[in-house]
Amino acid sequence: MAEIIHSHKSLSTNPLKASTPLGASLAYLGVAGSVPLLHGSQGCTSFALVLTVRHTKEAIPMQTTAIDEIATIMGGSENLEEALINLTKRMKPKFIGVATTALMETRGEDIVGDLKLILERRAELRDVRVVLAKTPDFAGALEDGWSKAVSAIIDGIVEQPGSAVPLHQHINILPGVHQTAGDIEWMVETTESFGLTPVVLPDVSGSLDGTVPDHYIPTTFGGTTVEAITNMGRALHTVAIGEHMRAPAELLAERTGVASTVLPSLTGLGPSDDFVALLTKVSGRAAPARLRRQRSQLVDAMLDGHFYFGGKRIAIAADPDLLTGLAGFFTSMGADVVTAIASTANSPLLAAVPTARVVVGDLQDLEDSAAATQADLLVTHSHGRQASERLDIPLLRVGFPIFDRLGAMHRCTVGYRGTRNLIFEVANIVLSGLHEHAPEDFSHALPIVEETRHAGATTATC
């Protein structure tokens, strides 16, 4: 059991968190024909947009209600209405996801009520689905925003199944915020290999996977369709990945009666087995040969790779679910998690992280603790690069944002295949740090003195 340490600092140095409304926006970006709309000042959107572009290397449709001085005093309802009308006219979205920001939540308006009135009043908005998540920056981080947005989508769009015919082959998948397009592709392929039809919400593998459409699209291109979301209540089962997806999964179950299973992580042999076992159970089919082959490849990778994990001292800083999953993975390979920093305390699983203590903190905490615990590897997002440089400890980039490497959205670290890749990635970092040994590596070693005489040589003395 890990002890959870809450920071008493007033100063956050090198933030680990990305903001809650940004998490919500990322979720909204997984819906087809979507535009996320941040209800706040234009900077709220601008910062979130730039960071998302840097991570995905994609054009990101994200808009702002552009709260100015007057709206700050008089209230933001008019701006919200104007923004909805303007962007509907201009971008013709099928879906608009509104995320509130700290600025609007601090003012404390009845934004939910305002939105309801706007949607009733404005005929122009009849054909676009609008949902709203309350996501002030001062509460939570990326995982919370993502989770709240998915709940808002479920709340606003999923229909009661009523007497509609159940879709016996359909299975709902609710990925967490740290699942990449590559991760989702594995989940989808694996689910399909059991003869099931997955409905992924949100599906960034359809929208942020970097493709080149043949015409201009101002909204998201791909993602979960509103129609598919509408029918999620008719599915056979729901699988949610990560503790932060428990709330949306439960909301969906409560609304529609579709039973759900929350898997804390999909990285590692055990977690991958759990996913496959669930699919086997839900589908009533045996695991296909290709998947069995993948599992065997992973087991082999674990055998080949464990040499480079054993006894390695790992320092991780991440959002709670990502931290939990990675800590479990590293521990299962024989490494020790010597430093664990969580962005928030918003997960009951933090206490179960296999390490002595989990500090709720920032990247300065990671840097200080990694130095003190003599870590061999830092595991966090791209902002860990400065600590890595200063400490001369290699960095494994995980989570969001990854802005100084390409391919963040295609990196797969879940399931048999993804875990296999991750083992190789970590082992290769360790391998590239290996050096040829010298006597200095051994505390009392002196090299054998070079032979100065040889047979037949005469010496002056003796």
Added chain:
Amino acid sequence: MSEALKARIAGVFNEPGCDTNIAKDTKDRKKGCSKPLTPGAAAGGCAFDGAKIALQPLTDVVHLVHGPLACEGNGWDNRHASSSGSKLYRTGFTTDMTEMDIVMGNGEKRLYRAIKEAIARYNPPAVFVYATCVPAVIGDDIEAVCKHATAKLGTPCIPINAPGFAGSKNLGNKLAGEALLDYVIGTIEPEIVTDTDINILGEYNLSGELWQILPLFDKLGIRVQSCVTGDAKFRQVASSHRVRLNMMVCSTALINVARKMQQKYGIPYFEGSFYGISDTSDALRMIAGMLVERGADASLIARTDVLIAAEEARAWARIETYRAALKGKRVLLYTGGVKSWSIVAALQEIGMEIVSTSVRKSTDNDKDKIKALMGGDAHMVDAIPPREMYASLMRGEADIMLSGGRTQFTALKAKTPWLDINQERHTAYAGYDGMVELVSELHRAIVNPVWQEVRRPAPWDVNVPGALIESAC
């Protein structure tokens, strides 16, 4: 918004050094120059963003953002303003306000403690404290906290009062300048003063561009006392009020600083640019002339002319190697970040054709220059909607687009060469060497065979079976 902040914004808008402002009548002038934003159709950063951008290149101070997470958490360490020394400016500091701080009104206390913690650990020469929307709404008085902290802790704490909702990035630049005028510039006397001392205002040393310029000054014996702010140290900026001349590079950003330094310290200023060969030469000539006018050795002018002749010849000789490949190639220039006209002149000099250029952030003066260069205003555009930009590129109306990161993907998805000329880039384009670098990058982008590759039709779009397969049968 506090009355003090309102007054300051009104003051910034009523800028006598600004041509646009001077041209307005009293009524329009009173309205200020912030364009109202359109909700749902706005792009660009807020005033806080602008203030931070302008001051972040002060490398040895703590930049502490007072607000909830997003303001600093989503944006820290995101530009390539380079430093020759301290890396402290790349550290993200924020009070990361919680709900409790807001509900209980603990913002000011938290801010004070955060300042104290930062000083205890990093011992910086100063702490720059940035206001954001939430503390401004709940009435946190960052000026008072900074005053108290300065007195109590002995380290200058500088309040930067530019909350996001106050306006645009450009307004933020100016409010940052006001903070420098009020709290930094003139607070330390320089140890050395020479008759060739200058400041450069509005140069951020992105990707090290300042270092492309400094060797030119070194050769002429001109001393750059302070670059406000690029690779800047607190003490340099604090003692920047005894120079002979201010050169203003990014004109709209810090014009208030230039004008008020003239008013207060009698330092004349001029507006110039280091983008483009002739612009660089003009700037150097201007500096030499003005320094001599103010008492520098008259030989400076002749020496400057010699240097210019040598540098221009050297630059053109290097650029000449690209002329054949670039002549007649059509450029879509879409930027607000650097001086469009300056780049226009340079590209025209090597025979490239400017399809159109944006003048979103240009002053009337800039527009006149572009008009003169391009003959009429047919090619000047304000903003091009992304849909139209995409369509135009798809029709092949330009061989390359030069723009900032926001429009990058419009070009790339249209399979059109693209070159970053805004702040996110990793390449330095200033001075003579920088122009050669820009041309070389343009060349590299245009001739890359990848454009032929990515435009290849997919196998399923080709009716005739591939020749390879046919011959194999």
